[in-house]
Amino acid sequence: MRHLALAKILVVLSMRAAYPLAAPLLLGIFLVATVLFGPNGMSPPEALAVMRASPTLMTVLWAGWLMLGLPAARAALVPSSATYLRWLPAPRLVFHLAGGVCALVVEAPWMLLFGRGEGLLSASTAGLAALAGHALAATRPWGAQEALAAAGVGLAVFGHLPPLAFGAALVAACLAVPAAFRRAPEVSSGAARGFWGRSPLGALASTYLLGVLRGEPAVLGRALALAALAGLILPLAARGHDLDADTSIGALALGLAAVALAPGLSGAVAAVVRAERAASWLCDATGTAPRTRALAAALAGGLLGATSGLVLATVGALGLHAPLALAARLVVLAVASGFATGAVLVGGAREAEASPRRGDRGMIEALVWAAFGAAMASLAGELSLGMVLGVGIVRIGTATRRAEVLRRIRGAA
Amino acid sequence: MTLSIVDLDKRLGGRLVLDAAGLSAARGEVVAIFGDNGAGKSTLLRILAGVLDADRGHATLDGASILGPRAAARARVGYVPEAADAPAHLSPRELSALVAALKRVPPPDEALLDRLGLRAYWDRPFGGLSLGQRRRSCLCAAILGDVRLLLLDEPTNGLDAAGVRELAGLVTERRAAGTTVLVATHDPGFAEAIGATRVRLSAGKLET
Numbered sequence A: 001m002r003h004l005a006l007a008k009i010l011v012v013l014s015m016r017a018a019y020p021l022a023a024p025l026l027l028g029i030f031l032v033a034t035v036l037f038g039p040n041g042m043s044p045p046e047a048l049a050v051m052r053a054s055p056t057l058m059t060v061l062w063a064g065w066l067m068l069g070l071p072a073a074r075a076a077l078v079p080s081s082a083t084y085l086r087w088l089p090a091p092r093l094v095f096h097l098a099g100g101v102c103a104l105v106v107e108a109p110w111m112l113l114f115g116r117g118e119g120l121l122s123a124s125t126a127g128l129a130a131l132a133g134h135a136l137a138a139t140r141p142w143g144a145q146e147a148l149a150a151a152g153v154g155l156a157v158f159g160h161l162p163p164l165a166f167g168a169a170l171v172a173a174c175l176a177v178p179a180a181f182r183r184a185p186e187v188s189s190g191a192a193r194g195f196w197g198r199s200p201l202g203a204l205a206s207t208y209l210l211g212v213l214r215g216e217p218a219v220l221g222r223a224l225a226l227a228a229l230a231g232l233i234l235p236l237a238a239r240g241h242d243l244d245a246d247t248s249i250g251a252l253a254l255g256l257a258a259v260a261l262a263p264g265l266s267g268a269v270a271a272v273v274r275a276e277r278a279a280s281w282l283c284d285a286t287g288t289a290p291r292t293r294a295l296a297a298a299l300a301g302g303l304l305g306a307t308s309g310l311v312l313a314t315v316g317a318l319g320l321h322a323p324l325a326l327a328a329r330l331v332v333l334a335v336a337s338g339f340a341t342g343a344v345l346v347g348g349a350r351e352a353e354a355s356p357r358r359g360d361r362g363m364i365e366a367l368v369w370a371a372f373g374a375a376m377a378s379l380a381g382e383l384s385l386g387m388v389l390g391v392g393i394v395r396i397g398t399a400t401r402r403a404e405v406l407r408r409i410r411g412a413a
Numbered sequence B: 001m002t003l004s005i006v007d008l009d010k011r012l013g014g015r016l017v018l019d020a021a022g023l024s025a026a027r028g029e030v031v032a033i034f035g036d037n038g039a040g041k042s043t044l045l046r047i048l049a050g051v052l053d054a055d056r057g058h059a060t061l062d063g064a065s066i067l068g069p070r071a072a073a074r075a076r077v078g079y080v081p082e083a084a085d086a087p088a089h090l091s092p093r094e095l096s097a098l099v100a101a102l103k104r105v106p107p108p109d110e111a112l113l114d115r116l117g118l119r120a121y122w123d124r125p126f127g128g129l130s131l132g133q134r135r136r137s138c139l140c141a142a143i144l145g146d147v148r149l150l151l152l153d154e155p156t157n158g159l160d161a162a163g164v165r166e167l168a169g170l171v172t173e174r175r176a177a178g179t180t181v182l183v184a185t186h187d188p189g190f191a192e193a194i195g196a197t198r199v200r201l202s203a204g205k206l207e208t
Helices: A004-034 A044-053 A055-075 A081-087 A091-107 A108-118 A120-137 A144-158 A163-192 A200-215 A219-239 A246-278 A280-286 A292-320 A322-353 A359-401 A403-412 B041-049 B072-078 B092-103 B112-114 B131-142 B161-176 B188-193
Strands: B003-012 B015-025 B032-034 B056-061 B077-080 B149-154 B181-183 B197-202 B206-208
Touching: A004 A055, A004 A081, A004 A108, A004 A219, A004 A280, A004 A292, A004 A322, A044 A055, A055 A120, A055 A163, A055 A322, A081 A163, A081 B032, A091 A108, A091 A120, A108 A120, A108 A292, A120 A144, A120 A163, A120 A292, A120 B112, A144 A163, A144 B041, A144 B197, A163 B032, A200 A292, A200 B072, A219 A246, A219 A292, A219 B077, A246 A322, A246 B161, A246 B181, A292 A359, A292 B032, A322 A359, A322 B041, A322 B188, A359 B092, A403 B161, B003 B041, B003 B077, B015 B041, B015 B056, B015 B112, B015 B149, B015 B197, B032 B041, B032 B188, B041 B149, B056 B072, B072 B077, B077 B131, B131 B149, B149 B161, B161 B188
Parallel strands: B015 B206, B032 B181, B032 B197, B077 B149, B149 B181
Antiparallel strands: B003 B015, B003 B056, B197 B206
């Protein structure tokens, strides 16, 4: 009983750490699920049957879920605010159980999908395997215990015998959660090297991305939710226009990406620019070239756009029951289009800040870009991607040349 | 020998921070660990406090291991981290109550609260306290019960002059009561005030 007070505090710390990250994710998934599994959509058993029939799709969706849920699951599992409490004379099991239960709340949508589709055992397997996967993703470096847990996750995901899969997931979770707990206080020393080594461009871009992820996760959640909605529209539009050829569906995906990604990403890229502005004193003090700052912002925006494109393509491919070739085609097209859109919109947002007309300019540029992408997709099909990328590169080049203007304006402000 | 640390290894981010580090301290001995920034002083204390796991080696307190997940001897260890980063939503009173419950000891008495000057913010959440106030509150929690090993990480950071004097007095009292104290510090004056044996952590090894 004396450990109950500690467990309560640990649960509060986990939930407080995870809530800001989990709320937009869960809301976005709720919106997507409402449409995907609505009256005219798929049923969970159908969706799972499609996943079970295609190991590639299963892999992609599991990887997608692990990536999407990682920040929230990690925060729930090993909140940094609970590190201090480790010195207390309490069994580690209290920490593992509190963190594990809270992380399972984050896994709830994934468990719900498997539960509605295949029953309680499948839901438990999915939840434990996702928990183990997230714990492993939060653990560096790996040793034998972590490798064994990863094998357990693989067996749980692809195993054909449900009791065996459940057993593998349980073992994986029991191995991975303590490993994540053990390694959590060490992660900062590895992370201090930055996402992309010592490259100023990569370090700045990762700083901006972290600013969005930690400071304004809701704007990213909205962008991803809009991308998922566009992905849901893709199969409906393809069926409505009787499109069968991969090239036609690819062109449709490009058109949808142009129209749907820009509005969602405009909020996210504004957050990138705010993160850039917040770090501008540091860049000034370290003599970082304005061009590098502009390119880093474009890279951060591009990566957010690419993520939105990936969501659009994944949801669209799932809705289309797409074979591997078409799914890969959609991913490449939507990711490239999303990257260009994100990078160009960052340029527009920076120009808006440097322009007397400010906000108008960014909004107009987003609208023009969406119209241009949609028009090109309808006129030139998949070839329009080349034009979009070309114009995007030119636009980013212009923005980097004008970067010094913005630096001076910010300095004066 | 009360505290014995033997061949402690710890690798962080690919760097060997502790390399077969070893140290012995008698009951009531105060040891001040000096070293450059990033030398591994905090890492050593975090391992002894159970926050981090060592890659290799062992540490015992009165013959019982204090490392690993099932270290029963940890009930006799007190720890104040450098950032004194107790959960932000807890008040010092709640933190002390938690520690007291887990150690099965009485909560701090009124005299200790007065001595550490905790009354003014005893019921305010940690999130709203200054570093010095947090440090005093964590110190209060750390010395509850029959503490045989007290680990203090940069304890004078954030403390005003009166706080440093009070801390030195507390450490001296604990020392007299037989508590072994390990202090990671950059402050030679404080080390002298508490009559500490000086050791230096360099290239992962502890040197006297």
